[in-house]
Amino acid sequence: MKSLKNHISLIIPLFAILFAVEFYLIVDRLIASYETKLSNDYSIIVVAQKPLTLEELRVVDPEITALKQIDATLIINRLKQNSLNLDYDELQGLLPSFYRLYLSSFPSTQKLQELKEQLLKVEGISRVETFTKTHQRIYNFLLFIKSISKLFLAIIFVTSAMLVFKQIEVWNLEHQERMYIMALFGAPLWMRNAILVKLSIIDTTISTLLVYGFYSYMVSSGSLMRLLGVEDLTIDQAQIAGDMLWLFGIGLMISMINIIIVASRQYKMATT
């Protein structure tokens, strides 16, 4: 029972650190995937009095990747549906050219505003329309979650690392007698601390598996996407599995750093 409590005392802070790291990675990936999605869906409508070419617009902004002319008959057909008494053939001749612009990545509001202003300076462009509001809200929300998770990660990391250190110190005290007896027979520092390393490996493995289990379930059941309001996005399960190697490495590194600190204290005590 005491041993279980000791394990839990290390598993909880390690789990918290790894949980926060994985959450950050997932949000980062969701944002990247959302940006890709938006850059595919996204378009800027440009109204021009003369034909435009992609090259001349790329001079304004190299992020413009495509320029597609909107067929004027589509606009006329829509107007026809409203049954207005107009000469549609004449109207078609008078209509300016409509273009849809595609960008390589999803622009921020500021970037979009700057692009709009630059496009309006291009000769022949009379109007630029952007459709961002609905996307922008979710995008901003994801960016907010990302910055919160960064802060959350930093706080969790510091507090949990301190808890890990305390727990390793507790282990050190518990195993002090054994370490002392081993030292009497000339065991080197690494051998005396081998038990701490062993316990750390076990607890890091358990923490990593718990984090994997949690995120694996949350992603496969779609709960995480629902929670973040991005149900149309998906996360590759294989990526989460791949992350676990990194998480195990991070967890082990934190434990090892703490063991080295505890061991160096033992060494310092032995030399004074």
Next chain:
Amino acid sequence: MSKNVIVAKDLTLAYKPNVPIIKESSFKIRSGEFVFVTGPSGSGKSTLMKSFYGELRPQSGILQIGGVMMQDIKPSKLAFLRKYLGIIFQDYKLIKDWTVKKNVMLPLLIAGYSKEVCDSQTARLLKHVHLQDKGDYYPLELSGGEQQRVAMARALAHNPVIILADEPTGNLDEYSSRVIWRLLEGANEQLGTTVVVMTHSIPPNLEVPYRHYYIEEGKVYEIA
């Protein structure tokens, strides 16, 4: 002529400054000797032994163990030196959550012997101390006498150059005491191991020649 393995010159040992337990004492112990250090309780026998295995540094004077100066010995060198010592304590100092076998094996594991060597040497030693059937027991499942025999087997496991024993038979029954003394004599006679025993009284019927030091009021005297 055999060389000195323990040399003390004007050795002073203390836990607190200006409160010496051992005062400016000089003595030499040669390789292969069997030496008793006696004295009343609190005379400083255990303190002297601690200085031999490096747990207590001399306050002044010189102490050399196996040619190593103990005043300013570094932990890595101390660890190296201890591999050549076999230490027996009155309170056994066995690792409670290790089996008897693993306890006996400890010096061999530290010395880096293979599993086969560790297993065969441990089995041989447990037979020597008449505990061959108790290898898988834990120390607290054994009597005091049996625990001390395990400690004895552990001290002999790696064929140490010096055996240091602090009251090895202090609380033991007659049978266990006899086994311990026979093993200490055997190590000294057959392997040439230097044996230093801190004790209240020298056992009768000892078959090996020995030297005797006595501690009185912090001074170490040799008794002819």
